[in-house]
Amino acid sequence: MAKQNTVFKDAFNRCLTQMAETSALPSEPELGQLLGVSRTTVRAILTRCEDLKLISWDKRRKTVLRRPEPSDYFPSEETSSLAEIIERSFMRRILAGGAEPGMQINELELAREIGTGTTSVREFLIRFSRFGLIEKRPNSHWVLKGFTRDFALELTEVREMFELRSAARFVALPEDHPAWEELKKIEAVHREILADIDSRYKEFSELDERFHLLVHKSSSNRFIVDFYDIIAIIFHYHYQWNKANARERNARALEEHLAYIAALRSREPKQVEQACRRHLKSARETLLQSIP
Amino acid sequence: MAKQNTVFKDAFNRCLTQMAETSALPSEPELGQLLGVSRTTVRAILTRCEDLKLISWDKRRKTVLRRPEPSDYFPSEETSSLAEIIERSFMRRILAGGAEPGMQINELELAREIGTGTTSVREFLIRFSRFGLIEKRPNSHWVLKGFTRDFALELTEVREMFELRSAARFVALPEDHPAWEELKKIEAVHREILADIDSRYKEFSELDERFHLLVHKSSSNRFIVDFYDIIAIIFHYHYQWNKANARERNARALEEHLAYIAALRSREPKQVEQACRRHLKSARETLLQSIP
DNA sequence: GATCTGTCTATTGTAGATAAAAAGACAAAA
DNA sequence: TTTTGTCTTTTTATCTACAATAGACAGATC
Numbered sequence A, B: 001m002a003k004q005n006t007v008f009k010d011a012f013n014r015c016l017t018q019m020a021e022t023s024a025l026p027s028e029p030e031l032g033q034l035l036g037v038s039r040t041t042v043r044a045i046l047t048r049c050e051d052l053k054l055i056s057w058d059k060r061r062k063t064v065l066r067r068p069e070p071s072d073y074f075p076s077e078e079t080s081s082l083a084e085i086i087e088r089s090f091m092r093r094i095l096a097g098g099a100e101p102g103m104q105i106n107e108l109e110l111a112r113e114i115g116t117g118t119t120s121v122r123e124f125l126i127r128f129s130r131f132g133l134i135e136k137r138p139n140s141h142w143v144l145k146g147f148t149r150d151f152a153l154e155l156t157e158v159r160e161m162f163e164l165r166s167a168a169r170f171v172a173l174p175e176d177h178p179a180w181e182e183l184k185k186i187e188a189v190h191r192e193i194l195a196d197i198d199s200r201y202k203e204f205s206e207l208d209e210r211f212h213l214l215v216h217k218s219s220s221n222r223f224i225v226d227f228y229d230i231i232a233i234i235f236h237y238h239y240q241w242n243k244a245n246a247r248e249r250n251a252r253a254l255e256e257h258l259a260y261i262a263a264l265r266s267r268e269p270k271q272v273e274q275a276c277r278r279h280l281k282s283a284r285e286t287l288l289q290s291i292p
Numbered sequence C: 001g002a003t004c005t006g007t008c009t010a011t012t013g014t015a016g017a018t019a020a021a022a023a024g025a026c027a028a029a030a
Numbered sequence D: 001t002t003t004t005g006t007c008t009t010t011t012t013a014t015c016t017a018c019a020a021t022a023g024a025c026a027g028a029t030c
Helices: A006-021 A028-035 A039-051 A082-096 A107-114 A118-131 A149-170 A178-195 A197-217 A222-241 A246-266 A269-289 B006-021 B028-035 B039-051 B082-096 B107-114 B118-131 B149-170 B178-195 B197-217 B222-241 B246-266 B269-289
Strands: A055-058 A061-064 A134-136 A142-144 B055-058 B061-064 B134-136 B142-144
Touching: A006 A028, A006 A039, A028 A039, A039 A055, A082 A107, A082 A118, A082 A222, A107 A118, A118 A134, A118 A222, A118 B118, A149 A197, A149 A222, A149 A246, A149 A269, A149 B149, A149 B222, A178 A197, A178 A246, A197 A222, A197 A246, A222 A269, A222 B149, A222 B222, A246 A269, B006 B028, B006 B039, B028 B039, B039 B055, B082 B107, B082 B118, B082 B222, B107 B118, B118 B134, B118 B222, B149 B197, B149 B222, B149 B246, B149 B269, B178 B197, B178 B246, B197 B222, B197 B246, B222 B269, B246 B269
Parallel strands: none
Antiparallel strands: A055 A061, A134 A142, B055 B061, B134 B142
């Protein structure tokens, strides 16, 4: 096959979820906007809905005939893009499995294991190389540099520089900047999770990313914002992998975030710096502890 | 063709240059080491030398029969790798030619213009995207963000953070660290060029990169060192493109470098910071002046 | 015994082909 | 004015094939 129609399948599934809530479907261009796909794909989705007798579709009149059932959805394995599949598969190998620094990475072998062509693997490796975990020997293999202690220290060093600078910018944002509103919402979610920490502590990972990304974005610097991708991906997989004491760690981080948020809202540069440093220090320690 | 044999051609040319100096050729593995290629390529080179009656080759006995002539070399257009060709071609378009921010980039069109396959262009764009000048819309085109004033300001902001930190680390390097020796050599070249500035001012660009990379490397942080790639490529093409007052600008920068080097050698953190800031400030101004 | 050479295999770099998706044109309908 | 039906055209994502290059191993040579 030349191209998987995962865009279609994924958008179709999301459309069914929408349909479960509202009974009327908007116009084609509007639906395209909502699902983030082109009209061509929207029409393919509508056609399939009609075939499955989920809707009746006559020009502008789109009526939902019945609630979508689980069997109407495409299985979730079929909806992730190849890039996502490769990323997950690769990260599992290098973070969880015994992947020694210095190990050679073979494009063909990797492609075979994942079950794709070499081109996709190759493009993934090129994109991934900016994270500093692998390196290319031209005309030859890739070398795994590994998720080592050095890597973590170098990563956090830059992170700290960038986040301190971004936080300092944050307090200078004008009163009516949307970031303040978002910060309020994030704070509320923090309190909700903390109130029910035993059952909701797993939600921290996602919230953590949302909060720090907000801070980084206030730098208005594409290099700083882009760098956050590296932190996000490392912490994302790291949370999945290292679950020891997750509840305690997350509770502590939530408290630190609240102090940090309060400092931001006080708009006192000194307090912000202090709270930011404290949190970053413990984040670094957590990361380091998980490395042998 | 499936793969260009530029590695062979380039290594062949370099081998001829070597042969012009020494009359005896080392063993195959040694030659491979010297030229940075595998034995397979070395043997291909030797075979061609034999065919051209440049050497006689019988197992270990390799005798140079005659001096290589200009016509023996491959023309230089054939020795640059596809990636280099694409890079030059692309940079010319976006830095020199009328490339408006927001413009769409078309892989197929670009490939046709450069005369390569789409795969190589695509891989180039992926690699290049980390420089923040272009951005991908998934399932759709690339967008040129352009070499704008904002870009230059964001780039220099990060550069200044990184270089100040690296310079501070530099003064803490142990006395016997090879960087001190390299710094001495770089200083000497500065003085040589300054003494003959009218005819040698063009050599500044390369020296500039060598000096700043040395400083950045003392950070021992892969993210800081990798970031220098962005600065290097931008300044590299920028020097080629904007030649107004090149002599004066370079002379001034050389003087600033000398002050900066003296500060580093003094190992006085305060002086280093001052000299570094002064130079980075004028580098930033130079870059900004060239943007409309 | 160490290094070098002849030979062979494995892997990468690149081109070219093909299906999915986007993009869009334009007239007719709402 | 916006939406739809019906197209056609472009463009991307991905696969496959093949030459260049790297690398391995056994036997030859010093």
